[in-house]
Amino acid sequence: MSSLRVVVAPDSFKGSLSAAEVASCIADGVHAARPEAVVTCLPMADGGEGTLDALLAAWGVTAHTVDTVDAIGRPRRARWATSPDGRTGVVELAEASGLPHVSDAPPQPLHASTRGTGEVARTVLDAGVEEVLVCLGGSASTDGGAGILTGLGARLLDDDGTEVPDGGEGLAWVDRLDLDGLHPRARQVRWRLAVDVTNPLVGEHGAAHVFGHQKGASDGDAAYLDDALGRWADLLERETGVPTRDLPGAGAAGGVPAALVAVLGAETEEGAQLVAEAVGLPEALADAGLVFTGEGSFDSQSVRGKVADGIARLAAASPAKPPVVVLAGQVLLPAPLAWEAGITAAFSIAPGPVELDDLLHRTPARLTDLAAQVTNLVV
The missing domain is CATH 3.90.1510.10 (Glycerate kinase, domain 2)
Incomplete structure (x- = not known):
């Protein structure tokens, strides 16, 4: 099986995990599903905190x-x-x-x-x-x-x-x-x-x-x-x-x-975009087969200059044009609007009705599990 190249470029989950911690959890999930995968972690931010x-x-x-x-x-x-x-x-x-x-x-x-x-x-x-x-x-x-x-x-x-x-x-x-x-x-x-x-x-x-x-x-x-x-x-x-x-x-x-x-x-x-250029994201996307990003809440603001929006645009402009998957605490943006913005799919880490404190505690494990499941879909 050829090596899958995956770029992991999330924002932080405010109040829960830093962008670097989110990236590490997702990378663990990718490797659980595809041990041979080549994963590039590029923690992101939108110009504000982090x-x-x-x-x-x-x-x-x-x-x-x-x-x-x-x-x-x-x-x-x-x-x-x-x-x-x-x-x-x-x-x-x-x-x-x-x-x-x-x-x-x-x-x-x-x-x-x-x-x-x-x-x-x-x-x-x-x-x-x-x-x-x-x-x-x-x-x-x-x-x-x-x-x-x-x-x-x-x-x-x-x-x-x-x-x-x-x-x-x-x-x-x-x-x-x-x-x-x-x-x-x-x-x-x-x-x-x-x-x-x-x-x-x-x-x-x-x-x-x-x-x-x-x-x-x-x-x-x-x-x-x-x-x-x-x-x-x-x-x-x-x-x-x-x-x-x-x-x-x-x-x-x-x-x-x-x-x-x-x-x-x-x-x-x-x-x-400024952070993406500084961390070398455009170069990393050139031969990627899958891209993960993420944030606490994926909503209408996410596709208006936030991290997910910037990554989707860069991915669409890259030679490989890899699918972009969002993992988030909550997903509020309807799928058609996400697709329109260049997001292939978005998934919430919530396993069902759950208290916020409980979800925050389970965030690392849920990120890893979801990343593994998505990775398994990539041929």
């Missing part, structure tokens, strides 16, 4: 750490990385300014900030990199990226010349942006932003109204933050000439791209 880990694994480098602050100003130690050649520095916003790190405190939707991420980025610039990759996702704040600018040395001033407080609330009072203290290399390097959404900065589909509630914002808070982000966008355009209100993806991570695109000339990129 992207740093995916790149560390792909590059074979070790993370650095730096003292900074979390989204509500408490001391925190965050990781960052550089590529093997030292040219690219990687900052994952969730490391410093992520929502899980402030889950032990009452939500502060108006005051939470990305300043800590800016302080990490300052350290990365000090390391002499030529470009900075900022992985967006999992943010606890809605500050339009203002905190990152202040972490890099900028000052946001009101009409009296007084610095406004951190957080989205302060954006409603900003009258002037003082960049005199900005890190000297901030505008000399290339900035790339890995995003996993296409939402604009403001409006019905913007950062505050769509994502504010998961950060503790009430309807009133979301409306206030949306107005504040609109004022921020107007100021940025006045100061830099760059419009960001309707920029696709500007609503990611509480509006972070708005500040970085306008002030630092950052480029937004689809996170899943």
Whole structure:
């Protein structure tokens, strides 16, 4: 029997397994069914949480750490990385300014900030990199990226010349942006932003109204933050000439791209595609006979720029055009929509009616079992 070449490129199962752990379970299932199979594991991420880990694994480098602050100003130690050649520095916003790190405190939707991420980025610039990759996702704040600018040395001033407080609330009072203290290399390097959404900065589909509630914002808070982000966008355009209100993806991570695109000339990129290229997925797919991916919930968002969507498109464009199978905690996307997106099949790891805690405990075994069963179908 000829060797089956299998690519295993899942996202994490949040709250259960990392992407690397998911990949290992699936690989075990493949080998249980076809011991001779050649399996390539490429843990993936969509540009948000977990992207740093995916790149560390792909590059074979070790993370650095730096003292900074979390989204509500408490001391925190965050990781960052550089590529093997030292040219690219990687900052994952969730490391410093992520929502899980402030889950032990009452939500502060108006005051939470990305300043800590800016302080990490300052350290990365000090390391002499030529470009900075900022992985967006999992943010606890809605500050339009203002905190990152202040972490890099900028000052946001009101009409009296007084610095406004951190957080989205302060954006409603900003009258002037003082960049005199900005890190000297901030505008000399290339900035790339890995995003996993296409939402604009403001409006019905913007950062505050769509994502504010998961950060503790009430309807009133979301409306206030949306107005504040609109004022921020107007100021940025006045100061830099760059419009960001309707920029696709500007609503990611509480509006972070708005500040970085306008002030630092950052480029937004689809996170899943960026990670796929970094880990060598297109090359791995060239002679694959089967592809596994996976995530906690396979739903309508999964085929709109998430990991499964990116893998399906790359597989369709590869010479081998291998079938793509999704293994997920739950499968909510109807089969015709999955097929339309290039997904061959999607299976839930749930064996039947089961409590969530029980399913989380059984996730590794279920992933391995399902992978074995699917592999046995491949001739």
